[in-house]
Amino acid sequence: MFILCLGLIAGGRVGFTFFPSPESENITANVVFGAGTPRPDQEKALLRIAEALRLAEQELAGGREPLVQTTFTVIGVAGLSRGDNLAQIEVQLTPSEERTIPTRRIVRAWQRHLPELSGVERVSLLERRAGPPGRDIDIQLADAPVEALKAASLTLQRALTGFPGVTGIDDDLPYGKQELILSVTPRGAALGFTAESVGTQVRNAFEGAIATRFPRGDEEITVRVKREQEVLGPYELRRLYLHTPGGQRVPLTEVVTIRERAGFSIIQRRDGLRSVSVTADLDPKVASVPDVLARLEETVLPELVRSYGLQYRFRGRAEERAKSFADLKLGAMLALAAIYIILAWVFGSYARPIAVMAIIPFGLVGAILGHLVMGINLT
Secondary structure: OHHHHHHHHHOOOOOEOOOOOOOOOEEEEEEEEOOOOOHHHHHHHHHHHHHHHHHHHHHHHOOOOOOEEEEEEEEEEEOOEEEEEEEEEEEEEOOHHHOOOOHHHHHHHHHHHOOOOOOEEEEEEEEOOOOOOOOOEEEEEEOOOHHHHHHHHHHHHHHHOOOOOEEEEEEOOOEEEEEEEEEEOHHHHHOOOOHHHHHHHHHHHHHOEEEEEEEEOOEEEEEEEOOOOOOOOHHHHHOOEEEOOOOOEEEHHHOEEEEEEEEEOOOEEEOOEEEEEEEEEEOOOOOOHHHHHHHHHHOHHHHHHHHHOOEEEEOOHHHHHHHHHHHHHHHHHHHHHHHHHHHHHHHOOOOHHHHHHOOHHHHHHHHHHHHHHHOOOEO
């Protein structure tokens, strides 16, 4: 019977939840817009997303009970990230004891009613729960160029969408404003230009060059000479002339190449290494976190390491679980040693305590069978 009960756990018939969280009463929607999306278009899109929540409430409750207490929106913020193309919708639900519909059903219904919106790249819905810190799934990718980290993050997010019960998939490396990248050409290098000299002259042309400083009373006055710009934008940059080390004037476009790409609003660093964390929530009734992480470690993550040359580690609740189990092993050994010492003192024998303590593992039989009958996970 004891071996059969162990098989129930190993086979997944009886699941395991590290720390069951109470019902969440807050939902956060992180919205990522395309770079350059006008503010009026962002506001219209956010109103449509909020309207989807009202439709979800009407579908689930039908006016019989209120599900949402209040909603407010912040533009320029999404979690820990900051940027003009980010927004966040915070939803306060009615207390869990006053409603019959669980938070996860509300999240799924809201996700179904989200419309296709132009200019919106991603909307991720997540619950704020109590318990150990971190999300159910939190995989940190590090030690690679930032472009490679972002590509690996997108690949991992696509893989996570294939797991049932996974919601709120997101990362902490959002795209930001469009950037112009200037690269010195071989002709520019032959004329004596470097990336530093080009950057200095371009900055002085648009931000102004300091001509002199002089004191006035207790303050220092800075005189900055700025170039008058007739036209704003990249077109004015292409009209710029640079000075060679020999004093000649040459067009900027003849000594550098100009390309445009989306930058990143924030770049995370941990232990001195560039990193990105891919996070998600998981419905414990559909799948377990250890199973999902094990499948990722078997299939997806080794391919990311080979393709992008990065490192990965599990953080969030998986990291907390590993630390707790390490402490539990030490505590269990100390507890068993204390029990043995006390029993040996009571019985006056070294062998009888072992016979008594051999019964302890069989106490799990009742606990495992009880959880199987009740249909709940071990914790």
